[in-house]
Amino acid sequence: MLKVNRISKSFGGIRALSNISFKVPERAIFGIMGANGAGKTTLFAVIAGNQLPTSGEVWLNERRLTGLAPHHVASAGVARTFQIVRPFRGLTVQENIRIAFSFGSGNRSEANQLSETDLLSFMGMERFANYLAGDLTLSQQKRLEMARALATAPQMLLLDEVMAGLTATEVQDLIEMIRKMRAELGITVMIIEHVMGALMTLSDQIMVLDHGQKIAEGTPSSIAQNPDVQSAYLGVA
Amino acid sequence: PSGAADVKIGYSIAKTGLFAPAAPSQINAYNLWAEQVNARGGLNIGGKEKRKIKLVQYDDQSSPGNAVRIYEKLITQDKVDLLLSPWGTPHHFAIASVVERHKFPMIGSTASSVQLRSMKPGNIWFTTAAIPDKLAAAMVGLLKNAGVKTVAILTNQLPFGQENKKFLMPALKAADIKVVVDSDYPPNIKDMTAILAKVKAARPDAILALAYPGDSILYMNKARELGLKAKFQYVMVGPAIGFWRGMFKNAASGIVTLGHWSPHGENARAQAFYAAYLEKFKEEPDYLDSVEAWVSTEILEQAVAKAGLDKDKLRKVISTSNFDTIIGRVQFDGVQNAVTPTGFLQIQDGNIHIVWPKSRATAKWQAKPGWK
């Protein structure tokens, strides 16, 4: 489904990504972990077309995404959330979602026929439908980010630390929701998370970045055992 | 009968905005006139009665579009008896169609352009003799008379400056006067060093600054700083205004400017106007704008005395009569003043004299003394 080929990205002297390649199969949940500043968010930005890579290519099925404007990437079926949230603050939650609905990928699959209200209830946000997005708490805004991305009817969803700021119980709810998303809507998910437990239970496959390099990729259990990962990320000597 | 209603006379003028600085000269003249007429017992209406004048004035914010609305309001809403003119060429042009549509005669004042001759005659007339084509011819006469062989022309990009230049260039050529520097500049210019340095290098006999008051000050300061020595220096608009001469005092001596009026001649009306204005406003009238405005009131007053307030009669009287004004006799040919000759003034020892045409001169042209 998604194929990333030797992506590099530099900012001046900082190499945020070097030569990253990986594949995400259809309907997978693909986890990404790595220390702060490892390049995870930059990777999302490159895939979604918010930033041009210095070199390398991104393919979605047979379509080359590199160089496309963000809205073209969106209509190709890729949606992302922003780690540092960017809701439409002056609009209500419902309006935020409505906008995503009327744009987005345009070709809604059979399975992905959620209506606006379905979506709100799916995300557990009916209560906030008429709130201004700017009045929500940070974690509610993160959820809105997710709802909005989902409303574009993506084939592929990039989630950037949507669990940050949630209690353990809320994290569990969210895990269920993401699983449901894949099962019911057939969405492929890439997810960045520092909440290890969640990433481990959720992901089929995990990739680990460190200083812009890919240092490991594998199943959650193999990652957990990987000594490089332990020293670079978990701080286990 | 006494106790009759006032004669309402309306006009619009730029009290605010771009042209506001120019308006007081004209407003003063109107107010002085109304005051004098009322002191004489009122405006003589067709020789039958005298009625006090009540001026109705609105601010057009320097916008011709507003002037149009104001004149429509004056005519249709306020139902004024007579109209006075606004300030400036654009405003005159803009309201021409209003007075035409309502067949309401109005004497114009501070407007000058060859284009005004294309206006339909019948409801609007222009008193000025300073129309660019005539000015060009007269200027060449004055230049030759002063023995000028080379000139530098600096032209403000505003319409009046440009139009003047358009007629001056061929006239100079025909008279074998060489243009050594020809430079246009925009109205909002902030510095003339570059232009005047060129002029200085070219050493022309005459400098013709087709300037407006704001930029004329830049010209004067810079010319003085650079020590420009041309014997003939013409500053088109500005020197006729009191404050301008007050600013430069002796340095302004010898500057030639546009105008065909001076209080120093024989004209008794001119002397009386000058004295009354000075007395009331503690400053000299503007030799251009106050004068043109005053002339328009003189014509209106004399026409009303003959014709009364009836528009048709008034129109006929204005188009055909002879009027006695501070610039001498005035009679109209179509929309324009057919009598008054175009002239120039020069500042000499703090006074302003007509130096051209010779027939009306109150003093002889002199070479500009150095900058003090």
Add this chain to the structure above:
Amino acid sequence: MSLNFSRDALPLLLVAVGALCLPLLGNDYYLGVGFTLFGWVALAQSWTLVSGLAGYISLGHVVFAGIGGYLLVLTWGAVPIWLGAIVGAVGAGLFALLVGLPVMRVRGPYFVILTFGLAEFAKYVVINIESVLGKFSRLLLGGPALQDLYWVMAALALVGTFSVVVVRRLRLGAGLIAIREDETAAGTLGVPTMRFKLIAFALSALLPGLVGAMFVLRTGYFEPLQAFDPIISFTIVTMAIIGGSEDARGPVLGAIFLVLLSELLWSNFPQVYMVILGVLLIGFVLFAPNGVSGLLDRLASRSLQRPGVGLV
């Protein structure tokens, strides 16, 4: 989707009823006031398309009116007057498309002043063209009568108001609002940001092109300093702010308020009306910080909750 009364129907009604009633008052003065009023409504509505909806505040909207007026002048005598006006509108639209691509990449306050600079730039280009052509001001004799101009302008105001009502209901409108709120997020959700901004910019230039042509016909006189007077841009923005909302209602209410207010003031207090106007503007902000629409909403106090933008 039903028509929202206060947001959509009210402004349309106000313009339509106003247009029909003013001539009943029966003299040129009222027609003149109406002409001006509708001119401002049309200008402010057009401005709203790009500045209200997309949040790209233009402080140079006069440039389109100036171009429209100038093209009318250039075609004067060569083509029928109304065709000349249409040429003006199309020219203004094309100009917007042409400069839009580089200009719409600049944001926020930079865009505000850039548009101002663009209008001044165009003004001085026209001044220089005129000076090369040897025309320093143009007198256009024999234009249409005030009545005709009035009806055309009323129609333009209605079209302008209608266009805001319609655009807000289109995907275009939703996309523009998204751009205003957060352009990056909008792009990521699939809003073709550049294309929408360009379309809005070009659309917002068309009517001003016509209005500018009408202004020239009204005075029968063209001079670039007047036709491109930056005060016109400032007034458009002022009206929109006074109106206080970025739907079709704001410009109508703002224009009515400001035009009537200054009309009343200058005719009743000709000497000091500007000072009074200044005081009222300040007072207005203090007592009606959300504009006339905010005031109306508060009076109607329909909802206690703060309303969103209302993308219905």
Add this chain to the structure above:
Amino acid sequence: MQVLHGVDLTVQPSSITALVGGNGAGKTTTMRMLAGLLLPKSGTVMYQGKDITTWDAAKRVATGIALVPEGRLVFPDLSVEQNLRLGAISPSARPHTANRLEQVYSQFPRLRERRRQIAGTLSGGEQQMLALGRGLMSRPKILLLDEPSLGLAPMMVDQIFETISGLTSNGMTILLSEQNIGRALKMASQAYVIENGRISLDGEGWKLAAKPEVQRAYLGL
């Protein structure tokens, strides 16, 4: 809209007090009120026996109350170092700027590496470090920490919590709101659970952590 209803809480000197609760419970609102960014509708805020309810934020910072806000709020167009310097802008802290800067840099080497980078371009976690560092720059008497571990990698989180414990042993008072509730409760000598804007439970941290209702509601057990 009324978000808080009669919240009463006391923070003891030189200790950690935890404020825990679910999404939207009112933690951030409480924190902002204590920092002087919001005025309470009713009630008072006392500090060292003084009523500071109407003091503005600057005055509170000057007397030693500092907030590390949720969502970072760094100055996006200023460099990392300028952001840190601003942390010590209040007159009482200013003379110690150089000193504190050194301490913060040794605590967060990444920030030293990026001292000239524009803060808005830092990664999410780096910005969080910057916000923490900035809060420490004024060396406050009371530090209000609103979700300090948000977006930090596990290794970093451990380090942060160590730092926090270290701070109290140096006499600093800390009010901590944290989504990592288990951990927060373990550290806190006193804890408050807030629910829908009301304090529903309070007590020593470890005791609360042991309560079944807390475990069910917040610890996912």
Add this chain to the structure above:
Amino acid sequence: MDILLSGQLLIAALIIGSIYGLVALGLNLIYGTMRLLNIAYGDLVMIGGYVGYWLFTLAAISPIIAMLVAGVLTGLLGAALYFGLFRRQLSGRQSIERIEANSLLIFFGISIIIQNVTALAFSATPRTYNALDSLVQIGEISITQSRMAALLVCLGLSIFIVFFLRLSPLGLSIRALIQNRTASQIVGIDVNRVQLFAFVTGFALAGLAGALIGVTEQISPFMGFPFTIVAFVVIILGGLGNLAGGLLAGMLLGIIETYGVALTSANLRSILIYGVFILVLVLRPEGLLQKRRMT
């Protein structure tokens, strides 16, 4: 052309540039920090002009002293407006959202009031006076004292302020406030004090510059608008809130105004100025000196 190499042209460029720079500096303090669209800014310059004029005409006080008086007067006006109108506008959550729009209305009102009260009080007749008008000769350059004074004061003062704010905590506070009010409060910036400082200094600079400008140009109640415009163009060109950038941009405009005109034609003055302005923004959408963020 040897004109291009003359010192006369250079000094003319410096004078204009430094006046632009100073005028813009004051506006930058107000627009940059608080996003207040002060379109009455040029009118403060006008007030300064009148103060200089009347002090000289009535009491023969030199413009050098008058400039201080003008600065104090407009500075006080700034303080009065801050306390009277803007402090509240700047502190409410609702009002801050509309601050840019509403401040435009308020300052529009203030501008109208200042202009028209001045016109009612002193009439719209332009005024000019001659002070400090003897020529100073420096090598082959000759220049009036008044312009010399304008150059020295404007340049000196701007450089001083730019450096002062660059090096002092106050300057850092101002830059912080430009970016985020809440964060500024959080770190303990006394927002009120910084704003008051910006108001008073910004207003004072305008008045002071006005007294100097008034010696060389005619003064009238409606002279302010072009200065407002120049100031806005300069601060945007230099990067909003970037004081050094503004000074640089002011100088750049001064140079275009003189050398551009000398090289081409005075006709093209405004086309050159706005052309460069547009070009710079199209190439660098956040002004000359702004560091660009990549995201």
